[in-house]
Structures are given as structure tokens and as C-alpha cells.
Amino acid sequence: MTNLKAYAPAPADLEGGLASLQGDCARMAPHWAAPERHTSLPVPPSLIHGVRVPARSARLLDAMSDYGD
Incomplete structure (x- = not known):
């Protein structure tokens, strides 16, 4: 049988301001770990191979001023 535990959610202060939001974030911060950098x-470039660009796409990009000029 599965043991299902129910946890009461943290009290939400829906009428609070910025200070209340900062407090909520400070309480939640330990629950979230930052990914490793x-x-x-x-x-x-010698390792990049196998990329093919259709001629129609190349012409489209060549016609765009951001890419062709």
C-alpha cells in the first residue's frame, strides 16, 4: 500500500505587498538548488560537417538586409 502524506500548504498572504513576497521567496529558496555552472x-570549424542549406533558404537570407549587406 502506498503511504500518502498530506502536507498543509504554507499560508498564502494574498493581500500582502512586496515584503510579503520577499518573505515567501526567502522561505522557498532552500527548496530550490541552483544548477551547476x-x-x-x-x-x-573542422568538426562541423554535414550541414546543408537549401539554395532557396540561402537566397532568402542573402536577400535580407541584415544578412546580405
Whole structure:
């Protein structure tokens, strides 16, 4: 049999202001862990292969002033 525990939600202060919101956030902060920082390294162009651009798409981009001029 599954043990289902019911927890009472934190009291919500619907009429509170910014101070109430900051208090709610401070209480919730320990429940959320920040992801580990992941930095990706640039990929050398020699490793990029197999990308094909249809001629119609290339012409469309060439005609756009942001890309072609």
C-alpha cells in the first residue's frame, strides 16, 4: 500500500505587498538548488560537417538586409 502524506500548504498572504513576497521567496529558496555552472567550449570549424542549406533558404537570407549587406 502506498503511504500518502498530506502536507498543509504554507499560508498564502494574498493581500500582502512586496515584503510579503520577499518573505515567501526567502522561505522557498532552500527548496530550490541552483544548477551547476556549465561552460561550453567553442567548436572548431573542422568538426562541423554535414550541414546543408537549401539554395532557396540561402537566397532568402542573402536577400535580407541584415544578412546580405
